[in-house]
Amino acid sequence: xxxxxxxxxxxxxxxxxxxxxxxxxxxxxxxxxxxxxxxxxxxxxxxxxxxxxxxxxxxxxxxxxxxxxxxxxxxxxxxxxxxxxxxxxxxxxxxxxxxxxxxxxxxxxxxxxxxxxxxxxxxxxxxxxxxxxxxxxxxxxxxxxxxxxxxxxxxxxxxxxxxxxxxxxxxxxxxxxxxxxxxxxxxxxxxxxxxxxxxxxxxxxxxxxxxx
Amino acid sequence: xxxxxxxxxxxxxxxxxxxxxxxxxxxxxxxxxxxxxxxxxxxxxxxxxxxxxxxxxxxxxxxxxxxxxxxxxxxxxxxxxxxxxxxxxxxxxxxxxxxxxxxxxxxxxxxxxxxxxxxxxxxxxxxxxxxxxxxxxxxxxxxxxxxxxxxxxxxxxxxxxxxxxxxxxxxxxxxxxxxxxxxxxxxxxxxxxxxxxxxxxxxxxxxxxxxx
Numbered sequence: 001x002x003x004x005x006x007x008x009x010x011x012x013x014x015x016x017x018x019x020x021x022x023x024x025x026x027x028x029x030x031x032x033x034x035x036x037x038x039x040x041x042x043x044x045x046x047x048x049x050x051x052x053x054x055x056x057x058x059x060x061x062x063x064x065x066x067x068x069x070x071x072x073x074x075x076x077x078x079x080x081x082x083x084x085x086x087x088x089x090x091x092x093x094x095x096x097x098x099x100x101x102x103x104x105x106x107x108x109x110x111x112x113x114x115x116x117x118x119x120x121x122x123x124x125x126x127x128x129x130x131x132x133x134x135x136x137x138x139x140x141x142x143x144x145x146x147x148x149x150x151x152x153x154x155x156x157x158x159x160x161x162x163x164x165x166x167x168x169x170x171x172x173x174x175x176x177x178x179x180x181x182x183x184x185x186x187x188x189x190x191x192x193x194x195x196x197x198x199x200x201x202x203x204x205x206x207x208x209x210x211x212x
Numbered sequence: 213x214x215x216x217x218x219x220x221x222x223x224x225x226x227x228x229x230x231x232x233x234x235x236x237x238x239x240x241x242x243x244x245x246x247x248x249x250x251x252x253x254x255x256x257x258x259x260x261x262x263x264x265x266x267x268x269x270x271x272x273x274x275x276x277x278x279x280x281x282x283x284x285x286x287x288x289x290x291x292x293x294x295x296x297x298x299x300x301x302x303x304x305x306x307x308x309x310x311x312x313x314x315x316x317x318x319x320x321x322x323x324x325x326x327x328x329x330x331x332x333x334x335x336x337x338x339x340x341x342x343x344x345x346x347x348x349x350x351x352x353x354x355x356x357x358x359x360x361x362x363x364x365x366x367x368x369x370x371x372x373x374x375x376x377x378x379x380x381x382x383x384x385x386x387x388x389x390x391x392x393x394x395x396x397x398x399x400x401x402x403x404x405x406x407x408x409x410x411x412x413x414x415x416x417x418x419x420x421x422x423x424x
Contacts, residue, residue: 099307
């Protein structure tokens with residue numbers, strides 16, 4: 001693919017996941033073609049922004065007609081790299097970890113959690129959604145030859161760095177970190193932080209009386 | 213507070229939650245004063261960006277010395293409106309809902325989940341972390357006079373809109389929506405979407421071979 005593709009801004013990627021969500025909703029409702037106006041409205045976005053974002057993925061729109069919903073979903077999915085399966089492991093089999101292991105949307109979207117790890121002896125050996133929790137020390141040997149690309153960290157913050165080191169040592173290049181803690185990894189490893197509190201902070205900020 | 217305060221850009225709010233996370237980490241490690249350089253490095257941000265973001269909250273920095281960590285945490289928390297308690301309710305007592313009810317960080321950060329609701333008769337009456345799951349129909353009467361400001365939606369996507377209508381009907385002005393579904397609410401209600409997949413998409417995009 002073109003160099004243009006590789007330089008899609010991060011903010012566009014973030015918006016694409018919203019477009020995809022809305023497009024899939026439209027698909028379920030039987031919408032076949034949508035123009036940028038109604039798509040923008042459903043996404044609470046700006047029509048020219050959407051048109052601009054979508055140009056990164058080639059020319060889908062037919063002027064005066066709109067976008068074919070199915071084709072657009074397929075093209076955006078392919079561009080994002082989510083038209084394939086991604087094997088993932090999860091470390092930290094607490095409440096959040098268990099919720100993610102059992103989350104039907106993960107698998108549906110091609111993110112297969114194929115291993116669950118924890119260092120707590122009380123959790124090792126437990127089973128969730130068909131996965132047995134294994135001691136984190138065995139991570140590397142357990143995932144050998146399994147083409148695991150993504151590691152999900154759902155440990156308490158104080159364990160996040162050690163777990164990240166295990167993941168890096170096992171050759172994993174993508175980390176989704178739910179622990180509220182920054183982690184240090186080599187430059188060729190990508191970390192995404194899921195910060196549940198920034199949304200709560202934004203809400204609190206929107207609701208707090210600032211004119212006291 | 214000043215008009216300046218009310219116009220803090222959303223992207224600054226998002227970054228503040230990272231600064232806060234890093235500052236709290238520093239506080240735990242006993243750091244008393246930090247200059248914008250090391251703070252930026254720990255946040256994987258740009259020092260001039262941090263200085264600019266922090267000016268929204270008044271003048272904390274002492275030129276050539278740095279920021280007092282405790283004071284900065286206090287000021288940012290106050291500005292974000294998270295120096296107080298926020299009563300929340302949660303609707304959707306599935307795996308994710310239960311994980312959030314049991315999440316020790318919620319309460320620690322002042323977001324108290326004081327009610328759990330679900331429309332599934334098999335879940336109604338169950339108890340998690342001291343909360344009994346109540347039928348969603350009783351939402352309004354149950355939260356009357358309890359100063360609930362935030363509703364958390366953790367239902368499957370197909371129930372999200374109905375639940376949002378219940379929350380709005382009960383007078384709630386802030387919604388944290390974990391369901392992968394856009395919802396429609398009146399203009400005076402703020403919705404924050406927690407999209408766990410956009411992070412996975414970003415990872416997939418970073419890891420996918422684009423030069424095929």
